[in-house]
Every structure is written in C-alpha cells, then in structure tokens.
Amino acid sequence: MAQPYPGHDIIAGGGTKMAIRDAAVKLFTSKGFEQTSLREVADAVGITKASLYYHYPSKLDLLLAIIEPVVENIRRVVAEVDGLGHDADTVRRVLRDYLRGMIRHRDAGSMCVRDTVAIYNALSERYPDVLESGKVLADWLAGPDASHEARVRAAAALSVITSALTTDEYVPGVSDEVLESTLLDAATCVLNIHATA
Amino acid sequence: MAQPYPGHDIIAGGGTKMAIRDAAVKLFTSKGFEQTSLREVADAVGITKASLYYHYPSKLDLLLAIIEPVVENIRRVVAEVDGLGHDADTVRRVLRDYLRGMIRHRDAGSMCVRDTVAIYNALSERYPDVLESGKVLADWLAGPDASHEARVRAAAALSVITSALTTDEYVPGVSDEVLESTLLDAATCVLNIHATA
DNA sequence: GTCTATATACCGATAGAC
DNA sequence: GTCTATCGGTATATAGAC
Numbered sequence: 014m015a016q017p018y019p020g021h022d023i024i025a026g027g028g029t030k031m032a033i034r035d036a037a038v039k040l041f042t043s044k045g046f047e048q049t050s051l052r053e054v055a056d057a058v059g060i061t062k063a064s065l066y067y068h069y070p071s072k073l074d075l076l077l078a079i080i081e082p083v084v085e086n087i088r089r090v091v092a093e094v095d096g097l098g099h100d101a102d103t104v105r106r107v108l109r110d111y112l113r114g115m116i117r118h119r120d121a122g123s124m125c126v127r128d129t130v131a132i133y134n135a136l137s138e139r140y141p142d143v144l145e146s147g148k149v150l151a152d153w154l155a156g157p158d159a160s161h162e163a164r165v166r167a168a169a170a171l172s173v174i175t176s177a178l179t180t181d182e183y184v185p186g187v188s189d190e191v192l193e194s195t196l197l198d199a200a201t202c203v204l205n206i207h208a209t210a
Numbered sequence: 211m212a213q214p215y216p217g218h219d220i221i222a223g224g225g226t227k228m229a230i231r232d233a234a235v236k237l238f239t240s241k242g243f244e245q246t247s248l249r250e251v252a253d254a255v256g257i258t259k260a261s262l263y264y265h266y267p268s269k270l271d272l273l274l275a276i277i278e279p280v281v282e283n284i285r286r287v288v289a290e291v292d293g294l295g296h297d298a299d300t301v302r303r304v305l306r307d308y309l310r311g312m313i314r315h316r317d318a319g320s321m322c323v324r325d326t327v328a329i330y331n332a333l334s335e336r337y338p339d340v341l342e343s344g345k346v347l348a349d350w351l352a353g354p355d356a357s358h359e360a361r362v363r364a365a366a367a368l369s370v371i372t373s374a375l376t377t378d379e380y381v382p383g384v385s386d387e388v389l390e391s392t393l394l395d396a397a398t399c400v401l402n403i404h405a406t407a
Numbered sequence: 408g409t410c411t412a413t414a415t416a417c418c419g420a421t422a423g424a425c
Numbered sequence: 426g427t428c429t430a431t432c433g434g435t436a437t438a439t440a441g442a443c
Binding site: 050051052062063066071072 | 435436437438439440
C-alpha cells in the first residue's frame with residue numbers, strides 16, 4: 014500500500030520526495046554539492062535527515078536523480094549525431110535540439126556547470142559513458158579531419174550553447190525564445206556556418 | 211635567517227611552498243576544492259599536514275594564493291573598460307587583453323571554472339568586489355541601452371573567451387596563438403562586430 | 408514515514424617536541 | 426621546517442521506537 018497509484022507518484026504520493034529534490038537543487042546550486050549537508054536539505058524541507066534517507070538511499074543517489082534529465086539530453090543528442098552527415102543545416106538542427114534541452118532543464122543544468130567537479134565525479138561512478146559525450150559532440154561539430162582552429166571553434170560553440178544555463182544571471186527576464194534564437198545564431202556564427210534556414 | 215635572499219624566495223627558499231601550490235592546483239582541479247583534503251595535498255608533496263600549515267595559514271589562504279593572478283586579470287580589465295568608448299576596435303582590444311590573461315593563467319583559471327561555487331564562496335569572503343566583475347564586463351560589452359538579445363550575445367561572448375580554459379581537453383596541443391586568434395574572432399563574431407583590424 | 412539517538416570516520420586546525 | 430598527537434566539530438549513514 015505504499016502508493017495507491019503505482020507509477021503516478023508525482024500525482025498521488027511522493028510530495029515529500031519532490032520537495033526534497035527541489036530544495037536540493039536550490040541548495041546544491043548556490044552552495045555546491047559537497048558544501049551542502051543533508052541536514053540543511055532536510056531543514057529546508059521541514060523533515061529530519063533520517064526521513065530524507067527513507068526517500069533517497071544516499072546523497073549521491075539524490076544528486077543522480079536531479080541530473081538525470083540533463084544526462085538524458087546529452088545522451089539523446091550524441092545518439093542522434095552518430096553517423097549523421099555534416100552539412101550546415103544538419104549542424105544547425107542538432108545545435109537547436111541540444112540547446113532546447115539545455116533551456117528546458119535549466120535549473121539542474123546550471124547546478125551542473127556551477128559544480129562541475131562534483132558532478133563529474135558522481136557521473137564517473139554511475140554513468141561513465143556520459144563523460145565522453147562532450148568530446149564526441151565536439152568532434153562531430155568540428156567535422157571530419159578538422160584543423161586545430163576548427164576544433165577550437167567547435168568547443169567554443171558548445172560553450173555558447175552551455176551559456177544558456179547561466180544567462181539568467183546577466184539578462185534577467187529574457188524569454189526562452191530570444192535565448193534560443195540568439196544563442197543558436199551565435200553558435201553557428203562561431204562555427205563559421207551560414208545555413209540557408 | 212629565514213631567507214638568505216628576502217624577496218627572492220622563488221629562487222632561494224620556498225621550494226616546498228611552491229610544490230604545495232602546484233600539487234594543490236592539480237588536486238583542486240581534478241577533485242574540487244572541498245573534496246580535496248589537506249592531507250591529500252600534503253601526501254602529494256611528501257610532507258605532513260602540519261608542515262603544510264607552516265607555509266599557508268589556512269586552506270582558504272592556499273586557495274586564494276592560487277587564484278590571485280586570475281583575480282588580478284579580471285580586475286585589470288574591468289578597471290580598463292571603465293569610462294571607455296564602445297566602438298568595434300576598442301571592444302576587440304579589450305577582448306584580446308582579457309583573453310590573453312586567461313590563456314596565461316590557464317591552470318588556475320580552469321580550476322576556477324571547474325569548481326565555480328567553491329571559488330565564489332571563497333571570493334565572497336575576501337574579494338567581494340570581484341564577484342560583480344563578470345556582470346560589469348558583460349554590461350559594457352553589451353553596450354549602452356542594450357536589448358535582451360545584445361545582452362545575451364555579450365554573455366555568450368564572455369563564455370567563448372572563458373572556453374580558452376577548457377579547450378585543452380578537446381584540442382590537445384593547440385598553440386596559444388591559434389587559441390587566441392580563433393577565440394577572439396569567434397567572440398567578436400558572437401557580438402556581431404566586424405572591426406577594421 | 409517520521410522521529411531520536413548514535414556509530415563511525417574524516418575534516419581543518421593547533422600544541423609542542425625536535 | 427617538519428614531525429607526532431590530538432582537539433573540536435561535522436559529515437554520512439544506520440538502528441530502532443513510534
């Protein structure tokens with residue numbers, strides 16, 4: 014009788030579990046993963062540390078639950094580009110797809126970039142494949158037999174995409190549409206690509 | 211008789227102090243500041259934790275000593291743009307100046323971006339002014355009375371500059387010259403600026 | 408599901424001998 | 426300048442009552 018509607022824990026039960034997640038995202042983002050104790054998370058929710066362990070088996074599992082959608086986004090894009098051609102329109106389409114996922118999961122994403130090392134270490138234990146995804150994406154973006162300059166441009170373009178996660182701080186109130194169109198244009202510009210669309 | 215050549219501790223004494231710094235940069239970069247214990251740093255150097263405290267009064271002071279050149283770089287650039295005009299050539303000159311500092315202090319800089327929260331917290335206690343420097347620079351880059359799009363472009367351009375710190379991973383062996391010219395070109399492209407030089 | 412209480416371990420930092 | 430030994434504090438995680 015744990016849950017009256019199995020698989021619908023978002024609606025039925027699980028309110029506490031969601032509250033823990035939200036409080037953890039906020040605290041991990043502002044203070045960092047290692048610097049945030051589970052006591053602080055529990056206090057923010059209004060429960061004790063021991064109750065928190067009922068919902069998440071460990072601090073690492075809590076972190077992994079938070080970054081899961083971000084991991085899915087990069088996994089999806091990396092799988093997408095596998096064996097794909099490298100014309101301007103395709104590159105633009107992949108970049109837009111990647112950027113949209115970034116913007117959608119902005120809260121967890123910005124937590125990742127603010128505490129890269131902690132997330133990196135966490136991923137290396139559970140999802141070792143994702144750590145190479147950035148390189149895979151950069152390699153594809155740079156194109157076949159790319160020069161040093163082309164590779165630097167590819168890395169810079171990915172950096173432009175990732176800046177969607179931190180732009181809120183510099184441009185409060187910017188709409189998702191402006192963010193997407195502007196950064197997509199900037200990223201293609203960095204790549205020296207001038208697509209037809 | 212602490213030092214035979216006062217002021218020349220780089221040459222005369224201070225070998226241990228420098229070894230501590232180098233080991234700390236490496237460990238802080240790969241594991242994160244909070245996740246790295248002073249015991250690990252001491253072990254890497256081949257001394258004990260207590261000896262480490264002879265050279266640095268606290269863990270925070272060790273971190274601050276490492277990031278000092280990075281702080282100086284951004285301070286210098288921010289002071290430079292104060293009251294400066296906003297024509298294309300000036301923007302390009304400022305970006306180049308900022309980028310060169312980034313490349314020069316790449317090791318400490320990449321440590322900063324990999325562990326943003328820890329560095330942010332450390333700076334807020336000692337150098338609270340530097341935390342606003344990013345915004346000041348972005349505001350100036352965006353130009354007077356900037357639109358949302360212009361502000362997003364400014365933030366993205368800074369992100370391109372900062373990518374110099376992590377490019378090594380994607381483009382091993384790239385020269386400083388290629389890195390500088392490519393990223394400078396990419397950043398100005400993001401800003402929609404087409405300077406004469 | 409939530410609580411109190413606790414086990415266990417490591418951290419940063421200090422004291423004092425050499 | 427480096428060491429051994431230790432203090433005080435906090436962390437993750439667990440046991441068991443309710």
